[in-house]
Amino acid sequence: MTTADQAKTQDSGAGAGKSAFSRLELDMRLMGMVGAFVLIALTFNFFTDGRFITPRNVFNLTVQTISVAIMATGMVFVIVTRHIDLSVGAILAISSAIGAMVQARWLPQVVGLDYGNPMIAPLAVLACLAVGTLIGAFNGWLVGYQGIPAFIVTLGGLLVWRYVGWYVTDGQTIAPLDQNYRILGGADGTLGVTLSWVVGALASAGAVWAIWNARQSRKRHQFPTKPLWAEFTLAGLAIAVIMGYVATLNAYDMPTGKLRRIFEARGEVLPEGFTQGYGLPISVIVLAVVAIAMTVLAKKTRLGKYIFATGGNPDAAELSGINTKLLTVKVFALMGFLCGLSAVIASARLQSHANDIGTLDELRVIAAAVIGGTALSGGIGTIHGAILGALIMQSLQSGMAMVGVDAPLQNIVVGSVLVLAVWIDIQYRKRLGIRA
Structure with missing residues (x-):
């Protein structure tokens, strides 16, 4: 039988006894998330008299989602390896503080670079990325080599790094930021x-x-x-x-x-x-590059295979020769890098650094990853699912704000949705016979 004949046999055999819809072989969990997003959008569009599904709101919803979505892609790897990172919002805050001070204080006043100098924005971005990566690697070292549970390390980091940033800026809001830097935030770029x-x-x-x-x-x-x-x-x-x-x-x-x-x-x-x-927005291009890079990393590289193997069975991974301690450092360093990148996007969008930047982002990021299908027991997760989870979270919050729901009730709804999403995911995996 020729290759062409084999291909025809495969095509016909694959579709035998299947309905037209089933032949599309769609990920039904992903389709359920897409359906939930569409339902949310249509519901809020009805209650806002058609203001939710408009070009203006879609644009705003997009730029508001980017920073959380970028961090959610890194949180997938952290949770897949059976860890958690509660410090991502604080790392974003300290990275934003350093980046803002670099461009608004230190470079102009210490180095003497004039406002608008083309070197200011790249140096500020590098500062944010470096700070985030170093703190993430430090967290990973404490977890991997010192044996401190990730929950404790990052819970401490949640308290430490935000207030280190507060001291860096003397508790002040830092503005204006460099005009070239601001193009990464959305409306200005x-x-x-x-x-x-x-x-x-x-x-x-x-x-x-x-x-x-x-x-x-x-x-x-x-x-x-x-x-x-x-x-x-x-x-x-x-x-x-x-x-x-x-x-x-x-x-x-x-x-x-x-x-x-x-x-x-x-x-x-x-x-x-x-x-x-x-x-x-340019920030959408940044998210697209991150999503592609993280997907390739997860599916096509040795590091990605090691991450999912370790999450599936840490003892077997270590016995097979994987350096799980170094792997933990790499995963948390990558998470820190993405926090630094999100700090650039968030501060550029807000056009300033404020002390409350990134507040509660750790909960939004974890929720986005879990809603997107990342199993808290480790070993399972997708990048596109986390991004869609971030979009669902932001849609809920934005829609409730447009309807006029009070902030406390918004948090009650978001928390309830998170618990419901985990319950649905557990039931879904049970039906498929997958370890929850």
Whole structure:
């Protein structure tokens, strides 16, 4: 039998006795999360008289989700290895404090760099990343080599690092931040309409390539493949979601006052009736790069395989030769790096460093990872699930704020949703015979 004949047999055999929907082989847990998100959006859209699903709110929801979503991708690895990190909000705060002091105080006053110098923003970003990575590695060393439970180490870090940041800034709000630094936050840094369409087209092409590459890989290993119509359907859905998202953000026009300031900065006059869409925020591109990198790390690298092997059975992993102590340092250092990156995104969005930045983010990050399907018992978790979990969390909070729900009740709802999500996940894994 030729390879082509084998492929045809695989295609036909894979679909025998299955319904059209089942042939798509969708992750039903992921589909349940998508359904929950759609239900949340439609519900809040109804109670806000159509204000929830608008280009403006989708844009705001996007930029508000980024920093938590970035940290949630790292929390997946931490929880997969059967640890927890309660200090992520505090690490974000100290990283933001150092980054803000670098650009607003130390470089201008000590080094003598003028405000707006192109070197200030890169140095501030590097400072945030370095501080976060070092603190994360220190946490990992205490957990891995000193044997202190991660809960205790990071609980102490939750109290320590935020107030170290408070002393660094003398308890002051640090502003204004560098104008080049602020483009990483959202509204001050977008791609514009044309470039957003280009990025959307490239992302769509990438999604199609990934689907096709996965199909070819299954054929090479003589695994059953989906029918071609199913592959085309999935590709079409991916393109529709990506381009629909880009179209929504492109439809959000900049305020006239902001456009006028932009034209005045160029020495021009705003033409009568001129409009311009925001397009994709640069922070979305940052999240996309992080998501791709973390997914590749999880699925295609030795480190990723070691992380999931250790989470599945730490004793067996150690007996097989994996240095679980060093692995713990690497996982927490990566978590710290992502906290530093989130500090850049969060402070750039707020255009200042405030002492309460990142407050309760540790709970939001853990909730996003768990809602996204990361098992607290270790060994199971996905990057895309954590990002979707972060989006669901932010949608709940934003929607309740728009409806006028009091802050205490918002926290009650979010806490209840977290417990409910874990219960649903446990029941789902029991049905599939997976260790919970």
